[in-house]
Amino acid sequence: MKKFLLTALVLMMSVSVFTGCTKSAGSSEPKTTATSDELTPYGKYAETVTYTIGKSTPGIPKLPEGQSYENNAYTQYLKETLNVQSKDLFEAKSGDNYDQKVSMAVASGDLPDMMSVGADTLRQLVDNDMIADLTEVYKSSASDLVKEKYDSYNGRALEAATFDGKLMAMPSTSNANIPTMLWVRKDWLDKLGLAEPKTVADLEQILTAFIQKDPGGNGKGKTVGLALSKSIGGLYGSLFQADNIFATYHSFPRQWIEQDGQVVYGSLTDETKQGLGLLADWYKKGLIDPQMAVRDSIESLIISGEAGAFFGPWWSADYPLNDARRQNNSADWKPYIISEDGSGEITAYTQNPAAEFYVVRKGFEHPELLPKIASALNDKLVREDLNYQPVVDFITGGFDGGKPLGIGINFNDATGQMYKDLKAAVDGEKKVDTLTLDDRTSYNKIMEYLKDPEKADANQWSGYTSRMIGAKLMAETKVNEVNPVFFGQTKSMKLKWANLVKLEDETFLKIVTGQESLDYFDTFVSTWNKTGGNDITKEVAEAIKQK
Incomplete structure (x- = not known):
């Protein structure tokens, strides 16, 4: 009241x-x-x-x-x-x-x-x-x-x-915070004599080998190939999303993009349907976590050593892989950039700047x-x-909230610049006391790791892996950026968006897990438009014109 x-x-x-x-x-x-x-x-x-x-x-x-x-x-x-x-x-x-x-x-x-x-x-x-x-x-x-x-x-x-x-x-x-990367158990690759992945096809072969040959010794049927979130994709720079897969089809779920001169919602495109089709095929083959629809903690799969791959940002070595490394110091996770043709050049959508x-x-x-x-x-x-x-x-001292105004202004490529500064300091080309406080902490972990990588603890390993390998990929990967055209909220969104998001999440999960066929995607698009989506699309287009 x-x-x-x-x-x-x-x-x-x-x-x-x-x-x-x-x-x-x-x-x-x-x-x-x-x-x-x-x-x-x-x-x-x-x-x-x-x-x-x-x-x-x-x-x-x-x-x-x-x-x-x-x-x-x-x-x-x-x-x-x-x-x-x-x-x-x-x-x-x-x-x-x-x-x-x-x-x-x-x-x-x-x-x-x-x-x-x-x-x-x-x-x-x-x-x-x-x-x-x-x-x-x-x-x-x-x-x-x-x-x-x-x-x-x-x-x-x-x-x-x-x-x-x-x-x-x-x-x-x-x-x-792009590109997100494919994180793979490199020790499993080595054990099975598999080459490092460059393409989506390479990844499929690796996942097949992981679940069939159980390089982690989890027991028959207990190894998970790809750990995937039930939200599937479209959450920028997040863990366990399939955005890398969708992007190879030029699909950008949950993003308002321009296509053929029109504003469209990326989750409704034919390209998104194709991406869902591939994921559904992988799920049917057992390459994706069979419990993804009911899995409460994906991190537990990673930490326990049951999963062999997932998609995540450059900092994934800090979380959840730091805990995985504490559990098993031999778990050697490494990030890779996979693309459609193996060139290492990718397409990815950007976030609201x-x-x-x-x-x-x-x-x-x-x-x-x-x-x-x-x-x-x-x-x-x-x-x-x-x-x-x-x-x-x-x-x-670990304190917080002191700044009277919390305005934070960074370079768009701040992560890449962090890597370059740390690399220069490690190589003796930059004075350590000119690094930021956060980077000095990272520098100390990196130097401790380099003294003896085999004996490095989890913090030293994650500090090195995230900032000298993950951030290096951030700095050096060529990304063809797709800039969404709208990030706001329209009048109809306030009333209808939550239900449309729920419809989308449920539909995508059902298609990937085989509860519905791929053709059900067309029914989803029609329902989405009839239950408010069409009105919202018009409002988004009008808002863009007014801006």
Whole structure:
């Protein structure tokens, strides 16, 4: 009942604000009161600037004793660097609690000077003229490196925050997590005298050998060839998805893509049907986990040594393979890139480059403060001031939630760059103390592994395998990127999307496991369109035109 009343209150307040506060498109934008020196990325204010924020906090507070969200290593750094101090207008746990606080702030019109919002809320704030145009202060107050990082997304990150040619927010970025890789028990390959895989056909031969010859000694019928999630595919950069298989057919499940000049939902294409057909054939042959439909923990298959292969991102050596290595130090997992023709060149869809959006309240006297703080945290602190001791102590102590604004801006190829930095340090071409704190930890594990690979512990093995083998494939694999054209939510999606996703998941699982024939895919497409999908597709196309 309380939840109902709160929701009703937000809705009523929203009507009041959005009908009473809407301004004309030509309303004047207050200018910053900063001096020309203060407008530069690291120009220190002559007088302390206090700004209010909507603070998203960790689920479990992790701050050092005596520190708070308004007074900690990060706020101290920003005070020393820029002479600014945050004040929390509201605090809420990240997720639904924080989103509810944002909704209340927007509905009441009582916005903090800066806060993070989702794409839908950003659109509301823009339409109702409630946030500042950041176009000019981004040019003057964002550092060159921050601009380079955004540029690495070929304009896609900032485009998501741009309306009618005006930059209305600064997004956190989501760097590339493709290609996902085929992880295989290399020790099993060696035991059976099998060549390393390059193609999908190679993988089929390997899986056949694994289940027929049981190189892990699990017992007849107990070895699983390919561990696969019951969600099948379309979850970007995730474990146990079959995206690599679908991509060889130019299929991109769950993604809104452009095909023959039209916006289509990737799960409905003929190419997706072909990918499902191959997986269904493999399942029928026993190459895929026969219990995938009811398997609660795929990780347990990997850790126990029952499975011989799975698809996963570059960091899979950290999880779940670190635990597998602890269980069996001889379990030698290795990542591979497989493609249709064995060239090593693959096609893969990309993710939404803008994870969340940071906005400035219209009327705040220092709109340049957002790009300045973003630059301090994502450039100066991680390069020039990377050894700033209070922050070093905060990070090494395992604490979290100190940054007043959680905006994270990375290069799109950040993982590949991490590999190159670590490789240079290992080869003696880069000073170790110039690495980030995380990379220094990885460097130590790598060097310990290289001393004696045969005796390396699980942490040393996973540190080396993920960052010197998995990340190397990330850096060197040629990827033909397919950029989805829509990541948002339409009006009909709010009511119908959950049921459509359920329909899709159930259909794909039934087809792969043989409960339905491949022809049932056509029935699925028809049902999907009739139960809201057709309306949603039209709304997506219209939303793209409006953007």
